[in-house]
Amino acid sequence: MEQKQNLQRNLKSRHVEMIALGCAIGTGLFYGASSTIQLAGPAVSLAYAIGGIFIYFVIRALGEMSVYRPVSGSFPDYAQLYWSPLAGFIAGWNYWFLYVAVSMAELSVIGLYVHHWFPDIPSWISTFTMFLIVNIVNLLSVKVFGELEFWGSFIKVSALALMIIFGLFMIVTGIGTESSTPIGLHNLWQYGGFFATGWKGLIQSLVVVTFSFGGTELIGVAAGEAQDPEKTIPKSVNMTLGRILIFYIGAVLVLVTLYPWNKVGVNGSPFVEIFSKLGISIASDLLNIVVIIAALSAYNSCLFANARMLHSMALHGNAPKFLAATSKHGVPWKGVIFSSFFVSLVVFLCYILPHEAFTYIMSIVTVAVITSWILIILTHFKFRKFLGTEGVKNLSYKTIFYPYANILTLGYFSLVIFVMISMPEFRIAVCLAPIWLAIIYIGYRFTIKNKLNK
Numbered sequence: 001m002e003q004k005q006n007l008q009r010n011l012k013s014r015h016v017e018m019i020a021l022g023c024a025i026g027t028g029l030f031y032g033a034s035s036t037i038q039l040a041g042p043a044v045s046l047a048y049a050i051g052g053i054f055i056y057f058v059i060r061a062l063g064e065m066s067v068y069r070p071v072s073g074s075f076p077d078y079a080q081l082y083w084s085p086l087a088g089f090i091a092g093w094n095y096w097f098l099y100v101a102v103s104m105a106e107l108s109v110i111g112l113y114v115h116h117w118f119p120d121i122p123s124w125i126s127t128f129t130m131f132l133i134v135n136i137v138n139l140l141s142v143k144v145f146g147e148l149e150f151w152g153s154f155i156k157v158s159a160l161a162l163m164i165i166f167g168l169f170m171i172v173t174g175i176g177t178e179s180s181t182p183i184g185l186h187n188l189w190q191y192g193g194f195f196a197t198g199w200k201g202l203i204q205s206l207v208v209v210t211f212s213f214g215g216t217e218l219i220g221v222a223a224g225e226a227q228d229p230e231k232t233i234p235k236s237v238n239m240t241l242g243r244i245l246i247f248y249i250g251a252v253l254v255l256v257t258l259y260p261w262n263k264v265g266v267n268g269s270p271f272v273e274i275f276s277k278l279g280i281s282i283a284s285d286l287l288n289i290v291v292i293i294a295a296l297s298a299y300n301s302c303l304f305a306n307a308r309m310l311h312s313m314a315l316h317g318n319a320p321k322f323l324a325a326t327s328k329h330g331v332p333w334k335g336v337i338f339s340s341f342f343v344s345l346v347v348f349l350c351y352i353l354p355h356e357a358f359t360y361i362m363s364i365v366t367v368a369v370i371t372s373w374i375l376i377i378l379t380h381f382k383f384r385k386f387l388g389t390e391g392v393k394n395l396s397y398k399t400i401f402y403p404y405a406n407i408l409t410l411g412y413f414s415l416v417i418f419v420m421i422s423m424p425e426f427r428i429a430v431c432l433a434p435i436w437l438a439i440i441y442i443g444y445r446f447t448i449k450n451k452l453n454k
Contacts, residue, residue, distance in 0.1 A: 026298025028212030040205035041196030070229035098368035104346035152297035167254035307335035363429035
């Protein structure tokens with residue numbers, strides 16, 4: 001059963017996979033990795049492995065619901081159908097807010113990347129320029145968007161793979177370094193050991209790791225525009241997480257092996273910084289191009305998700321009706337413009353807080369993404385109850401280890417929230433979360449009242 005929409009199913013399997021990779025492999029890795037390395041030391045690779053397992057449980061549960069009911073809008077639709085109208089309303093608007101914040105996070109670091117070549121250009125100018133480019137792309141047809149996103153993600157994924165291979169080559173042979181001697185593995189334990197910051201540092205790093213994996217659930221959002229979702233979604237779910245884990249774990253492990261973890265700074269991408277300090281300027285310049293493409297690709301995917309979310313909510317009466325409008329190419333163009341208006345605030349933030357903007361935005365994103373993932377897991381419980389024993393048996397694609405995986409995942413997110421409260425830079429975002437949810441609830445009551453008066 002599929003809700004009536006004006007969107008077009010022009011996304012192939014490779015597009016769906018790259019849309020999820022496009023948002024999940026962005027600033028969280030290329031810039032945020034410096035924070036996780038400082039918190040966990042060489043054990044940062046273990047942190048990404050732990051976080052990746054629980055995120056897989058989330059997207060697997062979402063994949064099960066998406067194959068059964070492939071709609072653009074994803075889990076807010078499922079929350080409304082299988083749980084309650086209030087749950088759907090909260091899920092939808094929180095997800096919209098999440099990707100406004102993620103978009104701002106991706107754009108907020110563009111200026112820092114550009115400073116690698118042009119330190120005198122103000123950050124807000126670079127941010128504004130990239131903001132305009134991505135918005136124009138999103139107003140074109142979904143097929144054009146899919147192709148551009150595919151190639152943008154392909155470039156950064158390919159560059160990551162080459163970086164990992166080249167880094168391993170340097171570690172083993174030393175070719176490419178100034179001394180031409182093998183780097184070896186000693187950096188993994190020489191500066192305080194593999195668990196250099198202890199278990200506390202490892203657990204704290206899970207906060208940034210969780211932020212980094214945001215975007216993997218875009219597979220479900222893209223389901224409404226995917227060709228043959230019964231084949232596309234399962235394939236995308238199974239392949240995407242494996243690729244993300246390989247690139248995250250592989251990339252950070254190579255970084256902390258190539259260079260002492262305690263000397264990695266936060267003034268730009270650690271990928272660019274490390275290769276620059278190793279004396280390989282060409283590699284650092286190429287990687288800087290890649291991290292800029294990565295940020296643009298991630299924002300591109302986030303804006304795609306936001307517009308589709310607004311379109312879906314408008315069809316359900318949970319957002320203003322004008323947001324359901326689509327162009328002749330099937331693009332929810334009013335949703336694109338509406339979301340872009342709020343994302344544009346990042347230009348102002350980069351003007352007044354060019355270096356601190358990312359940290360503040362990241363804390364808000366982390367709370368919002370955890371809220372969305374918790375809602376996905378809770379909705380999945382309701383979905384299974386709705387289907388009943390016989391309905392579950394007939395599912396063509398199922399999650400694994402149900403219900404234990406769901407319960408453990410909720411426990412993991414509870415741990416991350418508790419850790420955030422203990423960290424000053426994240427505490428304020430946790431404290432503001434109830435206020436945001438209260439605002440959404442007030443909006444829901446207002447919407448219900450208007451519906452009853454009509």
